[in-house]
Amino acid sequence: MQFNWNDPTAIMFAIYLVAMLGIGAIGYFSTKNLSDYILGGRSLGSFVTALSAGASDMSGWLLMGLPGAIYVSGLSESWIAIGLILGAYLNWRLVAARLRLYTERAGNALTLPDYLAHRFEDRSNVLRIVTAMVILVFFTLYCASGVVAGARLFENMFGMPYHTALWVGALCTIAYVFIGGFLAVSWTDTIQASMMITALILAPAIAWLAVQGHLQPGQDLHAIVAAEKFDLFRGASFVGIISLLAWGLGYFGQPHILVRFMAASSVQTIPSARRISMTWMILCLAGAVAVGFIGIPYFAAHPEGAAAVNANAETVFMEITKQLFNPWIAGALLAAILAAVMSTLSCQLLVCSSALTEDIYRTFLRKNASQTELVWIGRAIW
Numbered sequence: 001m002q003f004n005w006n007d008p009t010a011i012m013f014a015i016y017l018v019a020m021l022g023i024g025a026i027g028y029f030s031t032k033n034l035s036d037y038i039l040g041g042r043s044l045g046s047f048v049t050a051l052s053a054g055a056s057d058m059s060g061w062l063l064m065g066l067p068g069a070i071y072v073s074g075l076s077e078s079w080i081a082i083g084l085i086l087g088a089y090l091n092w093r094l095v096a097a098r099l100r101l102y103t104e105r106a107g108n109a110l111t112l113p114d115y116l117a118h119r120f121e122d123r124s125n126v127l128r129i130v131t132a133m134v135i136l137v138f139f140t141l142y143c144a145s146g147v148v149a150g151a152r153l154f155e156n157m158f159g160m161p162y163h164t165a166l167w168v169g170a171l172c173t174i175a176y177v178f179i180g181g182f183l184a185v186s187w188t189d190t191i192q193a194s195m196m197i198t199a200l201i202l203a204p205a206i207a208w209l210a211v212q213g214h215l216q217p218g219q220d221l222h223a224i225v226a227a228e229k230f231d232l233f234r235g236a237s238f239v240g241i242i243s244l245l246a247w248g249l250g251y252f253g254q255p256h257i258l259v260r261f262m263a264a265s266s267v268q269t270i271p272s273a274r275r276i277s278m279t280w281m282i283l284c285l286a287g288a289v290a291v292g293f294i295g296i297p298y299f300a301a302h303p304e305g306a307a308a309v310n311a312n313a314e315t316v317f318m319e320i321t322k323q324l325f326n327p328w329i330a331g332a333l334l335a336a337i338l339a340a341v342m343s344t345l346s347c348q349l350l351v352c353s354s355a356l357t358e359d360i361y362r363t364f365l366r367k368n369a370s371q372t373e374l375v376w377i378g379r380a381i382w
Contacts, residue, residue, distance in 0.1 A: 007327075008326075008327035008328045008330070008331045009327060009330060009331035009334060010158060010331070011331065012328065012331025012332050012334075012335055013331065013334075013335055013338065016332075016335040016338065016339070017172050019191070020172070020188050020191075020342070021175055021179070023180065023184055023187050023188050023191070024175065024177070024178075024179035024180035024184040024188075025179055025180065026180065026184070026187070027179065027180020027181055027182075027183040027184030027185075027187065028179045028180050028181075028184075030180075030183050031180065031181050031183060031375060032371070033371035033372075033374075033375065034110065034357070034358065034362075034371055034374040034375055034378065035108075035110055036181065036182070036183065036375075037181035037182060037374075037375045037378050037379075038110055038111065038181065038182055038259075038350065038353070038354040038357065038358065038378060039110050039182055039259065039262060039263045039354075040181075040182040040183045040186055040263045041183075042104070042262070042263055042264070042265060043183075043263070043265050044186055044260070044263045044264050044265055044269075045265055045269060046264075046269040046270075046272040046273040046276060047190070047273070047276060048186050048187065048189075048190050049260055049261075049263065049264045049269060049270075049273040049277075050272075050273040050274070050275075050276035050277035050280065051189060051190040051193035051194070051276070051277070051280060052185070052186040052189035052190055052193070052260055052347075053257055053260040053261070053273070053277050054193050054277050054280045054281050054284070055189040055190070055192045055193035055196065055339075055340070055343035055344070056185075056189055056256045056257055056260065056343055056344055056347035057088070057251075057254070057256075057257055057344070058196065058281075058284060058340055058343075058344070059146060059149065059340055059341055059343075059344035059345075060146075060149040060150075060153070060337055060340050060341040060344075062196065062200075062284060062285070062288050062340055063196070063199065063200070063288065063291075063317045063336060063337045063340055064149075064314040064315070064317065064318075064337065065314060066080070066081065066285070066288040066289065066292065067288050067289075067291040067292035067295065067313075067314075067316045067317050068292065068312075068313035068314035068315075068316055069292065069313075070288075070289050070291075070292025070293050070295075071292040071293070071295045071296060071309065071313045071316045072313045073229075073234075074225075074226075074228060074229030074230065074231065074234060074293070074296075075229065075230060075231065075232050075234075075289070075293065076231060076232055076233065076234040076235060076236055077292075078232065078289050079232075079236070079241055079244035079245060080244045080247050081285040081286075081288070081289060082244075082245060083244055083245035083246060083247045083248040084247055084248050084251075084281070084285065085248070085278070085281060085282060085285060086245065086248045087247065087248020087249055087250065087251040087252075088248065088251050088277070088278065088281055089274075089278055090248070090251075090252075091251035091252055091257070092270070092273075092274035092277065092278065093274065095252060095258070095261065096261040096264075096270045096273075096274065097261075097267045097270045099115075099258060099261045099262060100261050100262060100264050100266075100267050100270060101267050102115070102119065103115045103262045106118035106119045109262075110262075110354065110358050111132075111255075111259075111351075111354050111355055111358045111359055112131060112135070112255050112258060112259070113127070113128045113129075113131035113132045113135070113355060113358075113359040114128065114358055114359060115262075116128065116131055125363060125364075128359050128363065129359070129360070131359075132355040132356075132359040132360060135255055135351060135352065135355050136352055136355055136356070139255075139256075139348050139351060139352050140352070142348055143345060143348045143349055143352070146341055146344055146345035146348065147166060147169060147170050147345065148166070149341045150165075150166075150169030150170070150172075150173070150338065150341045150342065150345065151165040151166040151168075151169050152165070153165075153169070153337055153338055153341065154168055154169055169341070172342070173342045173345050173346050173349070174349065177346045177349055177350055177353075178379050181350070181375075181378070181379075182259075182263065182350060185346045185347055185350055186260075186263070188342070188343070188346070189343045189346075189347070191339070192336075192339035192340065192342065192343040193280060193339075193343070195332070195333075195335060195336040195339045196284055196336045196339060196340055197280055197283055197284050197287070198333070198336070199287075199317075199321070199333040199334075199336035200283070200284050200287025200288055200290075200291065200336075201283065201287055202325075202333065203287070203291050203317060203320055203321055203324075203333065204287055204290035204291045204294050206320075206324050206325065207291070207294045207295065207298050207320050207324060208290075208294050210298060210301075210324060211294060211297045211298050211301065214297075214301040225293075225296050225297050225300075229293070229296060255351045256344070256347035256348050256350075256351050259347075259351065259354075288317075291316060291317050291320065292313075292316055295309065295316040295319075295320060298320065299316075299319075302323070305319065305323050306319075317337070318334060318337070321333045321334055322334070353378050353379075354378065356378075357374055357377050357378040358374075361374075361377055362374060
């Protein structure tokens with residue numbers, strides 16, 4: 001595939017990728033030791049802590065999977081979003097400040113395995129190695145899904161062969177994390193979170209205006225959207241609803257989110273970070289639900305543009321964006337999907353690198369390794 005310099009979408013994607021690499025370069029000059037590389041020297045303010053925690057959690061499913069599920073099944077699929085909001089709030093409320101405080105007191109732990117080993121005085125390092133191996137095994141699978149999501153995006157947007165798209169997506173993400181470490185990841189997460197919320201506010205708002213233009217006087221959405229799509233309890237049992245709400249429980253153990261709490265500059269930044277993060281999360285999830293739901297009447301009124309969505313409901317956000325926005329704006333909004341994928345993938349890769357460097361290499365192989373050596377080992381593991 002050759003890059004098309006006349007394609008606004010491709011140009012906006014290229015600008016985005018160059019900007020991420022530039023931030024990685026800035027992060028490089030701010031990284032002096034292992035603490036800087038894997039925890040940002042515990043220097044994150046409330047705004048960066050909040051948005052990086054949110055962006056690291058919300059991957060491509062926020063702009064593709066959730067809107068697609070709502071488009072197909074209606075509001076009954078929104079229980080997952082409700083569960084995630086409740087889980088995230090409880091995580092901020094119950095875990096964030098305590099983890100920030102005690103990881104510093106427990107030997108200034110830089111990783112979760114390091115913290116647990118110090119917290120429970122595990123001199124045998126069994127707890128450390130088991131925790132590190134759990135992270136490595138399961139995050140490898142999680143990272144693989146992120147690479148696939150990025151590849152599908154490049155494949156869909158630019159017609160790349162799938163295997164080429166895999167390499168392009170992976171290398172773009174690895175490059176800025178390799179160069180800048182945790183600081184680069186956190187700063188880029190903040191930009192990526194801003195892109196995501198902008199896209200998820202603008203897309204449903206413009207789609208709603210387009211739908212309003214096709215309604216007859218006195219009509220509302222009930223005239224176009226089937227009644228069952230409005231039903232929050234459609235086909236849902238008590239156990240099913242509890243199962244969907246339980247998705248939020250995962251927040252209490254996700255290392256790529258918990259390390260954001262550990263990296264906050266102080267415990268005092270946590271309350272304001274919680275408010276910022278929860279506001280961002282509620283708006284993003286509401287926007288994702290709105291994109292999928294408003295897509296139902298929009299494509300009912302525009303059947304000529306519905307072929308791609310009918311073939312794959314996960315493209316509802318992409319199709320609305322491409323059909324309703326100027327190509328330059330559409331390129332910036334569609335880059336939000338790439339931002340969502342890259343933000344989560346970069347955080348997960350960094351957690352894996354941290355576990356290998358701090359909890360395996362430093363603990364078992366080179367106890368007296370210098371800070372410079374550890375930083376470059378962390379980079380080399382990529």
